[in-house]
Amino acid sequence: MIELEDLWKVFGTDEQAVLREARRSLPDQEILKRHRAVIGVAGAQLSVGHGELLCIMGLSGSGKSTLVRLINRLLEPSAGRVRIDGQDIIQLGNKALRELRSTRIGMVFQSHALIDHLSIRDNVALPLEIRGVARTQREDRADELLAHVGLTGLGDGRVRALSGGMQQRVGLARALAADPDILLMDEPFSALDPLIRHDLQTQFMALSADLRKTTVFVTHDVEEAFRIADRVVLMRAGRIVQIGTPQQLLDQPADDYVARFMGHTNPAYREKKQPLEARENA
Amino acid sequence: MSEGTAREQAIDRFVGSNGPYYRRAFKTIGERKGYVPSFNVAAFLLGPIWLSGRRIWSAFWPFLIADLLAVVIIAYALSGGDSVDLAARANQLEDLAARRQVEAQDASAQNAASNLAKSLSRSATALQQAAADARETAEQAQADTWLFTAMGVGLLAASRLLQGAFSNHLAERRFRAWRLEGDAAKGGFSLPSAAAAAVLLAVLVPTVLLSFADRTLFQAVPSDPTWNSRAAEWLDGLIAAISFAVRPAAIGLTAGISAVLGLMENALTATPWPVVMALILAVAWQLAGFRVFLLTFVAISYLALLGYWEKSMQTVALLGTAAFISIAIGIPLGVLCGYNKRVAAFIRPLLDFMQTMPAFVYLIPVIALFGIGKPSGIIATIIFGIPPVVRLTALGIANVPPSVREAAIAFGASRLFLLLKVDLPTAAPSIMAGVSQTILMCLSMVVIAALIGAKGLGEDVLHALQYAAQGQGLLAGLAILVCAIVLDRIVQGRGRPSH
Numbered sequence: 001m002i003e004l005e006d007l008w009k010v011f012g013t014d015e016q017a018v019l020r021e022a023r024r025s026l027p028d029q030e031i032l033k034r035h036r037a038v039i040g041v042a043g044a045q046l047s048v049g050h051g052e053l054l055c056i057m058g059l060s061g062s063g064k065s066t067l068v069r070l071i072n073r074l075l076e077p078s079a080g081r082v083r084i085d086g087q088d089i090i091q092l093g094n095k096a097l098r099e100l101r102s103t104r105i106g107m108v109f110q111s112h113a114l115i116d117h118l119s120i121r122d123n124v125a126l127p128l129e130i131r132g133v134a135r136t137q138r139e140d141r142a143d144e145l146l147a148h149v150g151l152t153g154l155g156d157g158r159v160r161a162l163s164g165g166m167q168q169r170v171g172l173a174r175a176l177a178a179d180p181d182i183l184l185m186d187e188p189f190s191a192l193d194p195l196i197r198h199d200l201q202t203q204f205m206a207l208s209a210d211l212r213k214t215t216v217f218v219t220h221d222v223e224e225a226f227r228i229a230d231r232v233v234l235m236r237a238g239r240i241v242q243i244g245t246p247q248q249l250l251d252q253p254a255d256d257y258v259a260r261f262m263g264h265t266n267p268a269y270r271e272k273k274q275p276l277e278a279r280e281n282a
Numbered sequence: 283m284s285e286g287t288a289r290e291q292a293i294d295r296f297v298g299s300n301g302p303y304y305r306r307a308f309k310t311i312g313e314r315k316g317y318v319p320s321f322n323v324a325a326f327l328l329g330p331i332w333l334s335g336r337r338i339w340s341a342f343w344p345f346l347i348a349d350l351l352a353v354v355i356i357a358y359a360l361s362g363g364d365s366v367d368l369a370a371r372a373n374q375l376e377d378l379a380a381r382r383q384v385e386a387q388d389a390s391a392q393n394a395a396s397n398l399a400k401s402l403s404r405s406a407t408a409l410q411q412a413a414a415d416a417r418e419t420a421e422q423a424q425a426d427t428w429l430f431t432a433m434g435v436g437l438l439a440a441s442r443l444l445q446g447a448f449s450n451h452l453a454e455r456r457f458r459a460w461r462l463e464g465d466a467a468k469g470g471f472s473l474p475s476a477a478a479a480a481v482l483l484a485v486l487v488p489t490v491l492l493s494f495a496d497r498t499l500f501q502a503v504p505s506d507p508t509w510n511s512r513a514a515e516w517l518d519g520l521i522a523a524i525s526f527a528v529r530p531a532a533i534g535l536t537a538g539i540s541a542v543l544g545l546m547e548n549a550l551t552a553t554p555w556p557v558v559m560a561l562i563l564a565v566a567w568q569l570a571g572f573r574v575f576l577l578t579f580v581a582i583s584y585l586a587l588l589g590y591w592e593k594s595m596q597t598v599a600l601l602g603t604a605a606f607i608s609i610a611i612g613i614p615l616g617v618l619c620g621y622n623k624r625v626a627a628f629i630r631p632l633l634d635f636m637q638t639m640p641a642f643v644y645l646i647p648v649i650a651l652f653g654i655g656k657p658s659g660i661i662a663t664i665i666f667g668i669p670p671v672v673r674l675t676a677l678g679i680a681n682v683p684p685s686v687r688e689a690a691i692a693f694g695a696s697r698l699f700l701l702l703k704v705d706l707p708t709a710a711p712s713i714m715a716g717v718s719q720t721i722l723m724c725l726s727m728v729v730i731a732a733l734i735g736a737k738g739l740g741e742d743v744l745h746a747l748q749y750a751a752q753g754q755g756l757l758a759g760l761a762i763l764v765c766a767i768v769l770d771r772i773v774q775g776r777g778r779p780s781h
Contacts, residue, residue: 072692074688074691074692097694098694098695098696099694100694101691101692101693101694102693102694103694105692106693107689107692107693109685109688109689111683111685112685113683113685113686113688113689114686114689115686115690115704115707115708116686116708117707117708117710126690126693127693127694129703130690130693130694130695130696130699131694174693178693184692
């Protein structure tokens with residue numbers, strides 16, 4: 001369970017001053033220009049349930065990547081709380097934070113972010129290496145995961161030799177290596193071409209139905225959100241505009257912006273996902 | 283004015299005034315490939331002032347200098363050219379000859395047969411001859427001034443003709459840049475800029491004319507030798523104070539360097555030479571392949587047969603110590619620079635300074651601090667050799683993709699893990715390039731290091747230089763070159779597949 005309470009992120013030198021002004025009223029361009037600051041996330045209030053797959057949607061610059069990086073403190077919040085199973089992770093010291101990252105949180109990046117000079121297997125095993133797992137053990141685990149994502153027997157190769165889709169599978173295997181209970185995915189499929197993206201979505205859905213990880217999934221693709229999300233968060237200029245199931249956002253948009261955003265999808269391609277309860281009963 | 287195609291209207295906006303002329307000119311220029319003649323009379327007449335008004339600085343400065351040079355030549359020629367100095371010299375000689383003549387007459391009046399009188403009269407004759415020669419040369423020079431004048435006028439004409447012939451083309455190129463960037467500062471004709479150029483010419487040209495009208499006017503550059511000597515004295519004091527203050531540290535450092543050097547030298551010279559040679563050959567083969575092995579074999583044969591073996595091992599020990607210390611300091615420093623922009627901003631000018639400063643200059647304080655001998659040579663070598671490894675390490679670290687580092691952090695990596703498992707391996711190719719460059723830089727210092735008592739091949743070159751022994755010098759220099767090539771090939775060969 002992830003809970004975000006009144007979470008803020010201001011980029012710039014004068015974080016706290018901008019924050020005070022922004023809390024009083026909606027910051028206009030002038031405040032931002034005066035402080036040369038950018039507001040990444042403004043007062044996010046959100047909770048993600050166990051095993052839930054939550055999509056964060058929004059246009060470029062709406063703060064969705066920033067929000068997901070606040071959850072594992074890749075970025076330090078300017079204000080607010082992040083709780084994981086009740087524990088406030090903002091209070092964690094360096095060592096405890098590293099421990100949390102290496103045991104409980106897996107992350108997938110849009111740019112793969114794989115390490116060139118390591119083999120594919122060593123890339124997958126990286127989180128285990130960081131945790132200090134012995135070499136033979138982590139290599140076995142990495143091979144197992146590679147098989148899981150459909151890359152059986154490719155562990156010896158180099159990352160560079162793989163296609164974009166395959167590299168992203170390696171990234172996914174790496175995120176799962178430490179068997180975390182939380183998955184953070186920052187536009188993992190956005191850079192792939194449509195067919196491969198669809199394949200990977202399908203595979204990911206199967207995997208995620210299997211593993212039941214609490215997942216925060218960033219995307220700008222409404223169709224993708226429809227396919228995979230239990231609930232959707234729509235962000236605009238750092239603020240959360242609406243939270244709900246994809247259908248709710250479509251049927252009862254909170255405002256004009258939501259309606260327009262959701263409108264840019266072809267209903268014919270919308271595959272609806274079964275509600276969480278229905279899947280759990282199945 | 284506002285009629286015509288979009289291009290023509292843009293031309294109007296670009297030039298500000300005289301649109302129709304430039305419409306036609308740019309059209310002609312654009313119509314065919316290559317150079318199309320198009321002469322701009324305004325540019326021909328105004329020269330640099332026109333270019334300045336159009337703010338075409340890349341052409342303004344060369345043409346301004348060409349114009350000024352032409353003025354200088356003409357003024358020089360018109361004011362008499364070389365003949366002024368030569369005539370002055372002839373006058374001097376004539377004076378001297380006349381005086382000597384008088385002295386000779388006086389002497390012969392006293393005693394016509396004396397040696398003094400004879401030598402004075404000989405001297406007077408010689409001086410007269412010299413004076414006559416000088417006078418002739420001066421007159422010749424006077425006659426030649428028309429040539430100088432013609433050269434100056436020719437230069438001015440050529441410069442202006444070029445400006446007239448190319449100005450429209452330059453303006454057209456500027457027009458395209460202006461359209462691309464929409465930079466208002468590139469369009470139009472700037473009266474202030476033109477005026478500034480005119481003022482510049484109005485100051486410089488009369489100054490030139492004045493200085494040739496009265497040649498004594500700007501002969502001496504205003505300088506005060508006492509400032510120089512006072513500053514030097516102050517620096518002397520400073521260096522003395524520093525060398526006194528850091529004496530204990532300097533002694534420690536010298537001892538440390540000597541220890542490393544001793545170890546290396548012993549390893550290379552105390553070990554029987556066949557063993558050392560065999561090891562070097564084996565390493566070359568293993569790391570860089572068969573061709574480098576062959577090269578190394580030839581190189582070692584050269585060094586051994588011509589009697590440079592011992593000395594080249596001393597050189598390699600010296601260089602090895604310097605390179606080792608450079609790398610041991612340089613890589614951590616480079617990593618620091620790669621991580622921290624502020625440190626980098628502080629270190630970078632320091633490195634520039636170390637690389638640009640002529641080695642002879644910092645030899646002086648190095649001697650003051652560390653005395654004469656091998657450790658000083660090594661320190662001087664390090665100063666020159668360390669910049670590349672620092673720079674390239676910093677570059678490699680700074681070029682590690684941020685996304686890769688972010689991913690490692692997201693999986694809980696510590697700073698040490700990031701450094702050892704992500705940053706350094708990713709930056710390794712760049713770091714290796716730095717190491718190889720540092721080694722070569724160190725080698726290029728051996729002769730200079732020999733100046734302050736470092737032994738080895740450098741010493742031989744130095745001796746050859748002192749006694750102008752060309753053959754010896756070339757052979758020793760070649761030995762250094764051979765060492766450099768072998769070292770470079772072996773270090774470069776590292777990491778390459780060895781077949």
